[in-house]
Amino acid sequence: MDAFDILEKVRLEKPVVHHLTNWVTIYDCANIVKVFGASPVMAHAKEEVADMAKIASGLVLNIGTLTVDFIDSMIAAAKSANEKGIPVVLDVCGAGATKLRDDMSFKILNSVKIDVIKGNASEVARIAGEQVATKGVDSSDVEKDLIEIAKKLSGERKCCIVITGKEDIVYGNGKGYLISNGCDMMGNVVGTGCMATSVIGAFVSVWDDIVDACAGALVCYEVAAEIANETSKGPGSFKNNLFDSAFLLGRSDVKKRIKIKSL
Amino acid sequence: MDAFDILEKVRLEKPVVHHLTNWVTIYDCANIVKVFGASPVMAHAKEEVADMAKIASGLVLNIGTLTVDFIDSMIAAAKSANEKGIPVVLDVCGAGATKLRDDMSFKILNSVKIDVIKGNASEVARIAGEQVATKGVDSSDVEKDLIEIAKKLSGERKCCIVITGKEDIVYGNGKGYLISNGCDMMGNVVGTGCMATSVIGAFVSVWDDIVDACAGALVCYEVAAEIANETSKGPGSFKNNLFDSAFLLGRSDVKKRIKIKSL
Amino acid sequence: MDAFDILEKVRLEKPVVHHLTNWVTIYDCANIVKVFGASPVMAHAKEEVADMAKIASGLVLNIGTLTVDFIDSMIAAAKSANEKGIPVVLDVCGAGATKLRDDMSFKILNSVKIDVIKGNASEVARIAGEQVATKGVDSSDVEKDLIEIAKKLSGERKCCIVITGKEDIVYGNGKGYLISNGCDMMGNVVGTGCMATSVIGAFVSVWDDIVDACAGALVCYEVAAEIANETSKGPGSFKNNLFDSAFLLGRSDVKKRIKIKSL
Numbered sequence: 200m201d202a203f204d205i206l207e208k209v210r211l212e213k214p215v216v217h218h219l220t221n222w223v224t225i226y227d228c229a230n231i232v233k234v235f236g237a238s239p240v241m242a243h244a245k246e247e248v249a250d251m252a253k254i255a256s257g258l259v260l261n262i263g264t265l266t267v268d269f270i271d272s273m274i275a276a277a278k279s280a281n282e283k284g285i286p287v288v289l290d291v292c293g294a295g296a297t298k299l300r301d302d303m304s305f306k307i308l309n310s311v312k313i314d315v316i317k318g319n320a321s322e323v324a325r326i327a328g329e330q331v332a333t334k335g336v337d338s339s340d341v342e343k344d345l346i347e348i349a350k351k352l353s354g355e356r357k358c359c360i361v362i363t364g365k366e367d368i369v370y371g372n373g374k375g376y377l378i379s380n381g382c383d384m385m386g387n388v389v390g391t392g393c394m395a396t397s398v399i400g401a402f403v404s405v406w407d408d409i410v411d412a413c414a415g416a417l418v419c420y421e422v423a424a425e426i427a428n429e430t431s432k433g434p435g436s437f438k439n440n441l442f443d444s445a446f447l448l449g450r451s452d453v454k455k456r457i458k459i460k461s462l
Numbered sequence: 463m464d465a466f467d468i469l470e471k472v473r474l475e476k477p478v479v480h481h482l483t484n485w486v487t488i489y490d491c492a493n494i495v496k497v498f499g500a501s502p503v504m505a506h507a508k509e510e511v512a513d514m515a516k517i518a519s520g521l522v523l524n525i526g527t528l529t530v531d532f533i534d535s536m537i538a539a540a541k542s543a544n545e546k547g548i549p550v551v552l553d554v555c556g557a558g559a560t561k562l563r564d565d566m567s568f569k570i571l572n573s574v575k576i577d578v579i580k581g582n583a584s585e586v587a588r589i590a591g592e593q594v595a596t597k598g599v600d601s602s603d604v605e606k607d608l609i610e611i612a613k614k615l616s617g618e619r620k621c622c623i624v625i626t627g628k629e630d631i632v633y634g635n636g637k638g639y640l641i642s643n644g645c646d647m648m649g650n651v652v653g654t655g656c657m658a659t660s661v662i663g664a665f666v667s668v669w670d671d672i673v674d675a676c677a678g679a680l681v682c683y684e685v686a687a688e689i690a691n692e693t694s695k696g697p698g699s700f701k702n703n704l705f706d707s708a709f710l711l712g713r714s715d716v717k718k719r720i721k722i723k724s725l
Numbered sequence: 726m727d728a729f730d731i732l733e734k735v736r737l738e739k740p741v742v743h744h745l746t747n748w749v750t751i752y753d754c755a756n757i758v759k760v761f762g763a764s765p766v767m768a769h770a771k772e773e774v775a776d777m778a779k780i781a782s783g784l785v786l787n788i789g790t791l792t793v794d795f796i797d798s799m800i801a802a803a804k805s806a807n808e809k810g811i812p813v814v815l816d817v818c819g820a821g822a823t824k825l826r827d828d829m830s831f832k833i834l835n836s837v838k839i840d841v842i843k844g845n846a847s848e849v850a851r852i853a854g855e856q857v858a859t860k861g862v863d864s865s866d867v868e869k870d871l872i873e874i875a876k877k878l879s880g881e882r883k884c885c886i887v888i889t890g891k892e893d894i895v896y897g898n899g900k901g902y903l904i905s906n907g908c909d910m911m912g913n914v915v916g917t918g919c920m921a922t923s924v925i926g927a928f929v930s931v932w933d934d935i936v937d938a939c940a941g942a943l944v945c946y947e948v949a950a951e952i953a954n955e956t957s958k959g960p961g962s963f964k965n966n967l968f969d970s971a972f973l974l975g976r977s978d979v980k981k982r983i984k985i986k987s988l
Contacts, residue, residue, distance in 0.1 A: 223488050223489055223492050226749055241789070242790065242819070242823070250823040250825070251823055299509045299510035299513070387496065387497060389489065389492040389496050432710070433709040434497050434709050435497070435701070435702040435709075440961060442960050442961025443957075447958070527767055530770065556768070559768075560768070560777055562770055650972060697760050697968050
């Protein structure tokens with residue numbers, strides 16, 4: 200898996216990545232996709248989501264500020280994406296926090312083909328049917344063996360599972376990666392998790408091996424975060440620097456810093 | 463009132479602060495709460511707001527981009543917060559600008575218990591039944607004696623009143639503060655008022671004396687703004703620096719700069 | 726046409742610029758208007774848009790994340806603006822990408838008087854009835870002679886046409902400008918197009934000659950972008966610097982850098 204090869208393909212092909220995401224980090228989702236070289240488009244009207252998905256190369260769904268109508272639009276977009284054969288990434292943001300989030304996550308998963316399920320430990324554990332308590336949308340320590348959860352859920356849902364945290368787990372199609380890039384400062388800024396999902400959306404849009412694409416996306420994004428952090432005073436300058444370092448990310452940066460192992 | 467003691471408690475307890483806020487500054491509301499050490503959660507679906515309020519320690523309502531449905535969700539969330547006994551902060555953003563804003567502000571105030579009403583001079587004056595003209599959502603000079611308005615409204619609504627401006631008035635439970643921190647640059651950036659409300663939401667989430675918590679929130683936030691301003695070239699770098707300085711704010715910063723007097 | 730004279734009037738009069746815009750760049754639209762000295766207000770509830778337009782000096786409509794209900798609110802706001810006689814600017818963001826966007830753009834144009842239609846080449850070409858393919862919301866090369874399209878559409882719709890790109894075309898009332906300011910970095914950041922529209926909204930709010938106001942807005946905004954770019958490392962620092970340079974923009978900056986010619 201060469202993470203930078205995938206990024207180069209994103210920069211070359213500039214795939215349109217259609218998003219139905221939350222209203223908090225929607226700008227950051229769009230901008231991180233843009234600075235990595237892809238072309239974000241945000242559209243959620245039920246009358247146009249199917250059409251928009253048809254001109255896209257990938258679809259990102261994020262339930263952060265879901266409503267019931269919005270989930271219906273997500274399903275319509277995903278059906279269109281499924282028909283076209285483009286990958287669909289689902290961020291189960293806040294799953295476990297309320298019954299609605301759980302119900303709607305399962306409604307999506309049971310209505311359409313999802314290619315990547317992404318969340319933090321407690322969110323993904325909840326989707327896997329494990330009982331965990333979520334405190335808002337922040338990650339929480341979960342005792343369960345996360346790799347086993349990823350493997351089991353991947354088999355059940357026939358998709359790639361991404362669990363982000365201090366170490367990220369990517370698992371699908373019988374193979375997986377553990378990624379140790381990133382920095383603590385990411386936890387002090389709203390939107391770093393959502394942006395990770397959007398970057399995954401850009402990478403899977405151009406690369407056939409979806410597990411490699413997810414891992415490559417996290418590596419590039421988190422290496423950019425490490426670089427950004429080195430010249431930051433706090434979370435404000437960090438987020439700003441992150442857009443710069445993602446835009447400027449070079450092959451040698453990734454080569455020097457990548458911390459990945461196979462599972 | 464030791465403002466920094468309250469901030470330390472926020473950083474220690476990391477309270478979940480549930481928001482139903484506007485779509486313009488929603489990111490900044492979440493991020494300022496995050497960098498001050500609390501855990502923001504934004505959720506507005508009528509099916510989940512009551513559940514989300516139940517796992518929160520405080521609720522922030524901001525009518526900046528209100529719709530009638532959204533106000534119904536706010537009321538459902540606030541009822542749940544009232545039942546649980548957690549504080550509810552209402553930013554009457556833009557009150558006085560349209561009949562809808564006035565009507566909906568009063569609908570909220572007459573439907574649920576609000577612990578803090580916050581706005582600029584003309585907004586709060588309008589809620590107090592004084593005739594003033596609002597020019598959009600910016601503050602305007604109001605001739606009425608604002609402290610008297612705060613006292614009267616506090617008595618009538620049995621809550622804490624926060625009026626922000628060059629000097630901020632905090633009044634409730636028969637006591638009050640006048641705060642003179644902050645800087646002119648805050649008036650050149652969209653969202654500084656909304657962020658103040660969200661910081662208040664974080665502070666009242668961990669502190670029983672709600673008047674002290676409101677005053678402490680404004681002191682910490684505005685001292686952070688003063689520090690940010692010292693290294694800013696304009697409103698862009700200022701807002702960025704504000705997230706840094708809020709994150710890094712230390713006891714000595716507050717001690718050195720605090721400008722507060724009792725009313 | 727003295728671009729800086731118009732900016733000075735914006736700074737002096739601080740016009741309220743009412744927006745119904747998209748959820749991606751709504752903050753940036755508000756903030757760029759603010760840092761240029763005007764007073765943005767964002768309000769979309771169908772019950773208040775007419776009232777809000779009545780206290781504004783200009784109205785900006787941007788269909789970036791349209792829904793059918795939202796378009797109804799836009800039309801209600803624009804009718805109110807038409808009655809009051811204040812200018813209405815329409816950004817046909819993403820026109821050509823889906824049938825809904827085309828239908829809704831024409832619905833607006835056929836329901837109310839629009840004073841400025843603004844988009845990139847492919848968006849405006851679509852509104853002019855030319856067949857072009859849009860790849861998401863990014864600009865694309867269009868073979869048609871854009872100046873001819875602007876002239877024709879201006880005559881048909883009796884309004885000013887603004888087509889942004891490497892060179893910007895402004896045409897209306899039988900006269901026009903070609904503007905060559907700006908920098909490539911603008912294309913690497915989400916929201917630069919939307920912000921341009923909002924700045925146009927601020928400038929037309931204070932200036933009778935709407936073609937001059939549109940051209941002046943683009944000149945000032947793009948000169949600010951050039952200045953921002955000179956001290957930027959990438960798109961993150963660029964956007965931040967842009968808010969600073971727009972706020973600090975001086976007459977000599979504009980005089981030194983302006984690149985405009987009459988059509």
